[in-house]
Amino acid sequence: MDLVLLTLRGGRLCVLLIRRDGPPFDAPWALPGGFVDGDEDLDTSASRRLWAETGVTMAGHLEQLRTYGGPHRDPRMPWVSVAYLALLPNLPSPPPGSDGPRARWWPVADLGSADGPMLALDHPRIVADGVERARAKLEYTPLAAAFCEDQFTLADLRRVYEAAWGVALDPPNFRRKVLSTPGFVVPLGQRTSPRGGGRPAELYRRGSATALHPPLLRRSV
Amino acid sequence: MDLVLLTLRGGRLCVLLIRRDGPPFDAPWALPGGFVDGDEDLDTSASRRLWAETGVTMAGHLEQLRTYGGPHRDPRMPWVSVAYLALLPNLPSPPPGSDGPRARWWPVADLGSADGPMLALDHPRIVADGVERARAKLEYTPLAAAFCEDQFTLADLRRVYEAAWGVALDPPNFRRKVLSTPGFVVPLGQRTSPRGGGRPAELYRRGSATALHPPLLRRSV
DNA sequence: CCAAAAGTGTTGTCCATACACCCATGG
DNA sequence: CCATGGGTGTATGGACAACACTTTTGG
Structure with a gap:
């Protein structure tokens, strides 16, 4: 099992x-992961590993991302690996997990560059798939709130x-779009204490919606 | 490995x-599937089984759908199963595969009903996931053409x-929407021979687009 | 008073819908 | 000539992008 843990740090997706x-790692950096116990559900196992990290x-x-497998993977690794994707609010650096001392948050934009980390095995593709899944899900689900703390502002x-x-x-x-989507966010009737000037913002928490109708499309094309 | 093969028969999704x-089947009907050879890629194995069926x-x-696993699955089955989803044009009934005599196309709308088939293991959920994936992908990809023959009309x-x-x-x-999306379909400059009255329709084939911008949304809410 | 950030109003443009209408074929 | 299905034209409404403007805070 491999975990793609994404978060926001300093305005960058990491x-x-x-x-x-x-x-069996042929490059210095790899995704967190491990083996699955035979007596637990896949989702449970991923959740347990997320907590450990x-x-x-x-x-x-x-959520489950995809299953990767085939002869191209390292023969010393399990033949298939189920990858999971997690979207997390900002966490301490390094995170307080079992791999803490060896763990680091890397901006995903740096992965292909020269000063970025070298990823082992097929992990570059797994990360790319996870990032693309996250970007796509922001369009038609309210999962952006998963990157925020319990209480957050529209900014x-x-x-x-x-x-x-x-x-x-x-x-x-953006404000109009979010507020006009039922169940996206719930106003709390409180305001932030402003930080260095500017009007205090209203606070919200996640709503009950599971999909956005209509979606919030990125206009790339 | 389990395969969710979807097609259109008589205007119904099957x-x-x-x-x-x-x-190990506790109910009379199950998804086609089997074991994965150790020396082939997951996608290759799914493709091979699709051909066999x-x-x-x-x-x-x-495409890969999802991986299902956990103690709730039958202990005589592999502990995890990678499910694949296929969208196919209309095929003979029964299909000319290895399981031909025992195979049947079932309308997905009948699955929950009394006169519908009883599905084994966790296959009801797998089918439901596959159908929902297919419905969602119709919105933002040109995959609807995968349900059609090589040449097809807009109808x-x-x-x-x-x-x-x-x-x-x-x-x-619908016509305007499809034709205004670059790469969705390519006109062939030919027309069908009308069947029982009505103007002949123009023929098209699949275009090169991989995504629809903007999507063709079902207005459910 | 000024800067900065939050929030409101307004307008034009684009796109989807609804539906009237025309075209081409079989019976 | 009529029924049937394919295809075109057009008016209306809703959503979004752009941007001017107001509100509320700290300095």
């Missing part, structure tokens, strides 16, 4: 990587989209 | 089920949406 030393239990979002939510998609969104229009 | 007799090679569409394509979503679409507006 993935958690673990520094590995020996085989980050201490996170309820926050965020966890927090907007910055999730801006970091994940690499675009700038118009704050007034 | 799934291929195999009649099973003994254990239907004789289909290039037509249609095949054929429209009937795919109508069958999968259970709605009626306005033919003029």
Whole structure:
């Protein structure tokens, strides 16, 4: 099992990587993961590993990403690996998990570049699939809130989209769009204490919606 | 490995089920599937099994659906199973595959009803996931053409949406929408010979687009 | 008073819908 | 000539992008 843990740090979308030393890893950085116990559900196993890596239990979002397998994978690894994708609010660096000392958050934009980490096995593709899944799900689900704390402002939510998609969104229009979607967010009737000037923002929490109708499309084309 | 093979028969979305007799199947109908060879890729294995069941090679569409596993599955079965989803044009009934005599296309709308088939293990959920995946992918990909023959009319394509979503679409507006999406379909400059009255329709084949911008949304809410 | 951030109003454009209408074929 | 299905034209409404403007805070 491999875990793609995504979060936002400093306005950048980041993935958690673990520094590995020996085989079966042919490159210094790899996704967190491990073996699945025979007596537990796949989702349960992923949830347990997520907790082991980050201490996170309820926050965020966890879903199965895809299963990777075939002769191209390292023969010393399990023949197939089920990858899971987690979207998490900002966490300490390094995260307080079992791999803490060897763990690091890497901006996903740095993965292909020269000063970015070298990823082992087929992990580059797994990360790419996870990032694309996350970007796509922001369009038609309210999962952007999984990147935020329990209470968040609409600016927090907007910055999730801006970091994940690499675009700038118009704050007034974003506000209208989110508030006009039933169940996306729930107002709490409280305001933030402003930080260095500016009007305090209203606080919200996640709503009960599971899909956005109509979606919040990134206008790429 | 389990295969969810979907096709259109008589304006209804149908799934291929195999009649099973003994254990490990606790109900008479099950998805086609089998074991994965250790020396082949997952996608390759799914493609091979698809060919074995239907004789289909290039037509249609095949993608990984999800991996199911956990203690709730039958202990005599493999502990995990990777499910694949295929969208296929209309095929003979029964299909000319290895399980041909025991295979049957069932309308997915009948699955929950009293006169519908009883599905073994966790196959009801797998079928439901596959159907929902197919319905969703019709929105933002040109995969509806995978349900059609090599050459098809816009009415054929429209009937795919109508069958999968259970709605009626306005033919003029559907036509404009499809033709205004670059790469969705390619006109062939030929016309069908009309069948029992009506103007002959123009013929098209699949285009090169992989996504629809903007999507063709079902207005359910 | 000024800067900064949150929030409101307004307008134009695009797109989807609904539906009237025309075209081409079989009976 | 009529029924049937394919295809075109067009008016209306809703959603979104753009941007001017107001509100509320800190300095």
